[in-house]
Amino acid sequence: MSTPISIQGITKSFNDKPALRGIDLEIAQGEMIALLGSSGCGKTTLLRIIAGLGTPDGGRLLFGSKDVTALPVQQRRIGMVFQGYSLFPNMSVRENIAFPLKVAKTPAAAIRHRVEELLVMTGLTERADFHPNQLSGGQQQRTALARALAPKPDVLLLDEPLSALDAQVRTHLRDEIARIQRNVGTTAILVTHDQAEALAIADRVVIMQAGRIEQAASPEELYDSPATEFSASFIGTRNRIELRPEAGALRLGNFFYRPAQDSTAVTLWVRSEDLRVCAPGEGLEARIETRLYQGPVTRLNLIAESPAGDLRLRLDGASRDLRDLRAGDRINVNFRPEDAHVFSA
Numbered sequence: 001m002s003t004p005i006s007i008q009g010i011t012k013s014f015n016d017k018p019a020l021r022g023i024d025l026e027i028a029q030g031e032m033i034a035l036l037g038s039s040g041c042g043k044t045t046l047l048r049i050i051a052g053l054g055t056p057d058g059g060r061l062l063f064g065s066k067d068v069t070a071l072p073v074q075q076r077r078i079g080m081v082f083q084g085y086s087l088f089p090n091m092s093v094r095e096n097i098a099f100p101l102k103v104a105k106t107p108a109a110a111i112r113h114r115v116e117e118l119l120v121m122t123g124l125t126e127r128a129d130f131h132p133n134q135l136s137g138g139q140q141q142r143t144a145l146a147r148a149l150a151p152k153p154d155v156l157l158l159d160e161p162l163s164a165l166d167a168q169v170r171t172h173l174r175d176e177i178a179r180i181q182r183n184v185g186t187t188a189i190l191v192t193h194d195q196a197e198a199l200a201i202a203d204r205v206v207i208m209q210a211g212r213i214e215q216a217a218s219p220e221e222l223y224d225s226p227a228t229e230f231s232a233s234f235i236g237t238r239n240r241i242e243l244r245p246e247a248g249a250l251r252l253g254n255f256f257y258r259p260a261q262d263s264t265a266v267t268l269w270v271r272s273e274d275l276r277v278c279a280p281g282e283g284l285e286a287r288i289e290t291r292l293y294q295g296p297v298t299r300l301n302l303i304a305e306s307p308a309g310d311l312r313l314r315l316d317g318a319s320r321d322l323r324d325l326r327a328g329d330r331i332n333v334n335f336r337p338e339d340a341h342v343f344s345a
């Protein structure tokens with residue numbers, strides 16, 4: 001029904017250009033993994049290899065204790081949902097969901113029972129006799145999900161399943177997919193370039209860069225303790241602040257930092273929501289370049305002067321606290337040292 005996956009040293013090149021440079025990842029049974037990274041980092045290549053749609057140049061892939069590296073896609077017990085809806089246009093919702101069961105020669109009564117169960121699970125009962133062109137994008141993706149789950153796959157692979165949907169449907173279906181995946185308990189891998197989606201849906205997020213895994217961690221761990229500058233830059237909205245030696249300490253304005261070891265410079269990453277407006281004379285003086293009201297939160301885009309030139313900072317705060325500030329105002333901003341992630345230069 002559901003299986004752990006072991007990815008061991010998987011490599012893949014296209015025309016001598018490496019797309020995957022040695023991927024090692026253990027995925028637990030029933031776990032939802034999100035592969036997150038910018039365009040071209042290798043997410044889809046890895047997903048295709050797990051599906052059996054691509055062959056790795058090196059390494060091994062195990063489902064449970066079974067080596068499936070050379071196993072063709074039809075024998076892998078995989079359910080797939082893609083960005084494009086890829087439903088059969090001439091079949092109703094019910095017929096689309098039943099299709100893989102018919103191919104597997106499942107008895108008619110068992111098909112009827114399973115299809116009803118999936119219609120309820122995905123909230124499609126009232127649309128069961130509609131054809132894909134009579135459905136919204138969200139309903140089409142629900143149908144694709146139900147069809148993928150129909151044969152009770154060991155592994156569910158989701159390749160940007162939400163990216164064609166508009167924002168509201170997207171958030172709703174994202175939560176639905178998370179709920180359904182937890183109920184069914186199928187091991188699942190989601191490819192996305194949307195960090196909010198990855199953080200919301202996954203048990204663990206795998207950040208990929210240039211064919212390598214940069215960090216694999218729970219959403220909270222990734223958000224609170226990025227292991228590398230790349231992870232820090234990729235998750236959340238962070239300010240990159242370079243501190244250089246000045247009068248015996250690393251400092252910028254009134255920010256001081258005493259490094260554990262001798263260091264010529266450090267880079268601090270401070271989340272936009274950890275930057276605060278403080279009293280004049282404290283922290284760093286900055287000018288508000290733009291003020292973006294976003295309902296509960298207001299973002300201030302700031303320009304501070306630093307010895308290295310203008311430093312651009314972003315501050316996200318509760319709108320009620322920032323109500324009286326306007327573009328052009330000069331303010332002072334600060335942060336708690338424990339809210340900064342420090343990387344040696």
Ligand SMILES: Nc1ncnc2c1ncn2[C@@H]1O[C@H](COP(=O)(O)OP(=O)(O)OP(=O)(O)O)[C@@H](O)[C@H]1O
Pocket residue numbers: 014015018019037038039040041042043044045046193
């Ligand atoms: N069939 C192919 N032939 C040649 N190069 C390929 C092929 N498939 C992928 N690549 C290359 O391999 C690298 C990784 O591609 P991949 O599609 O896995 O990235 P991705 O992270 O999924 O990106 P995106 O988010 O844009 O889909 C890219 O440089 C891409 O150009």
